[in-house]
Amino acid sequence: MSDQKKVSIEDVARRAKVSITTVSRVINNVSTVSKKNRIKVEEAIAHLKYKPNVNAQNLARGTNNAIGLVIPGYPGIFHSFYAIELIRGVGHACEANKLDLVFHITNGFNPINTNSVGGIVFADIIENRKQVEQAVAQGTPCAIINNHVDDLDVSYIAINNKFGGEQAADYLASLGHTRIATITGQLGTQAGADRLEGFKQCLAKKKTALPDEYIVQGDYSRRSAREGAEKLLALKDKPTAVFVASDDMALEVMATFMEKGLKVPEDISIIGFDDNPACLYAPVSLTTIKQPLFEIAEEAVKTLIDMISEKRPDHLQKTVKPELVVRESCAAPKK
Amino acid sequence: MSDQKKVSIEDVARRAKVSITTVSRVINNVSTVSKKNRIKVEEAIAHLKYKPNVNAQNLARGTNNAIGLVIPGYPGIFHSFYAIELIRGVGHACEANKLDLVFHITNGFNPINTNSVGGIVFADIIENRKQVEQAVAQGTPCAIINNHVDDLDVSYIAINNKFGGEQAADYLASLGHTRIATITGQLGTQAGADRLEGFKQCLAKKKTALPDEYIVQGDYSRRSAREGAEKLLALKDKPTAVFVASDDMALEVMATFMEKGLKVPEDISIIGFDDNPACLYAPVSLTTIKQPLFEIAEEAVKTLIDMISEKRPDHLQKTVKPELVVRESCAAPKK
């Protein structure tokens, strides 16, 4: 649709009675312009409401000044919270790097138009792996957030789940707990395994005992969370605190405990993972390990910039540390 | 940062042994290309992984194929829900119109760079009126969502609040209520006044009595909601249903009623306005009037396109109808 205003650099030059080169110089802040001319040009620009034509600039410079962000478009994108944080992070990074951010809300199927961008950030990939493949096939640098993709020439930026597990354990221990259990996520997933790994390592480091029955396998489902909670409750030597591998599960665990008459956090502490907004609406607001979405997004952009500028010809993996968010579901154990 | 791949239309032409004009024709789906040539060109494009340079295309065509979307960047943007819906709507409209969407997360102060876009959608304006003024001063077409701005040459697309008020009243009446009260928003605001206006009109049309004491002025604050609820409860002739001008207030009203021992919706029905996600987390999920953010966003884009293509040289105002969302906080009155 439609044209920029018809004022061109030539019009400005004419009015200011200088060459277009000089105009170009003031536009680009080249220092070698006499004060007198600069002022004349600026006057002309203001008067004419001149705006440089970005397309011409980019063409002449041989650069493309934009990156794309692909977000699945179905309603309730993950959690809108997730998407917003990502958007904010990417947006911020783009602004800092003077990049245009072009947005692609996608249905997951249509190939996305990579022409106008120098690279693409995928805000996670759910069912849209095809799109990544197509972009890669076209030679477009891609960075993927929170998803490990090792068989494609792309970068990915993920959360340091192991560190998250460590933090959870460390926090609980620091509160004075010595009987700390965990209900894991699906251990087939990298995230699930890493969170458990970090948890175990931290406890080992602190020489806190971790009996086998304190490690209950879950699979991110609410059902598994409930079963896990019941198993823990059935133990003769009940834990006083439990690290649950996702907030969603943690909320179910909390509900289960409460139904059995336990008080959270007085009788038992719970810490989750994700910082799902639902944490705030729980009967007792949930302490959790927050995925630093904003920072991840920034990292992704930086990575992409590196790829585009070919400082990093090959793709790479980065991780970002999660962060403890203290709310009300954890307390010191009762004596 | 950096360049598109160096494959140009010329390379394709050379490989396909045709002129660049012919290549251009197949790129642009011009029908006057022989099948033979078309195939040769397509082969070359695929082989070379050729992507047309958008900047060159736009420059040659004299078009700018993008519009901007400005979203305030502070954490917790309105409600992230609000932003996401807007983004989805704008994104969808852009895709439908083959426009690039460039994103501006803004702090509200830095002037936004309007160079790369043909027009801008402002996702509401809070403290960033300056930015709108600057954009307008630069001659960039602007469309503003959910905000009336009459002293600037911009379009705005807002919700039809009056219709929303009507709907609320109509729904309550259809349930069988005859004693319907309302707690208004701030009546100094267009939205507040319109919602009340629609409410009154509908009741009048239905010949349902609306005693003065059934209209309690609020100001969107929780405090005013609570006070309003108490006033209503103090009436000898209590209402059986109440329309509250915002979900936030409605939630407070619900809490107040419940504290006083009333059951919702058995003893009293409540309907809100906004479709704030918090509605779902209320003790009784809140029936409400939803602002059709998605549609508003689409409207805004269409309006902008019209402005850009100068079919509509002057700005205009559009409104979109809100929509009833039935949940659990309303029921027929007890006999």
Place this chain on the structure above:
DNA sequence: CTGAAAGCGCTAACAA
């Protein structure tokens, strides 16, 4: 149905 050639608006050597 095809191609030659003239720009689109701007930047970047290169001279002056």
Place this chain on the structure above:
DNA sequence: TTGTTAGCGCTTTCAG
């Protein structure tokens, strides 16, 4: 410090 002059990669008359 300034201006001249090539292009950047593509579209689009206009002839053929």
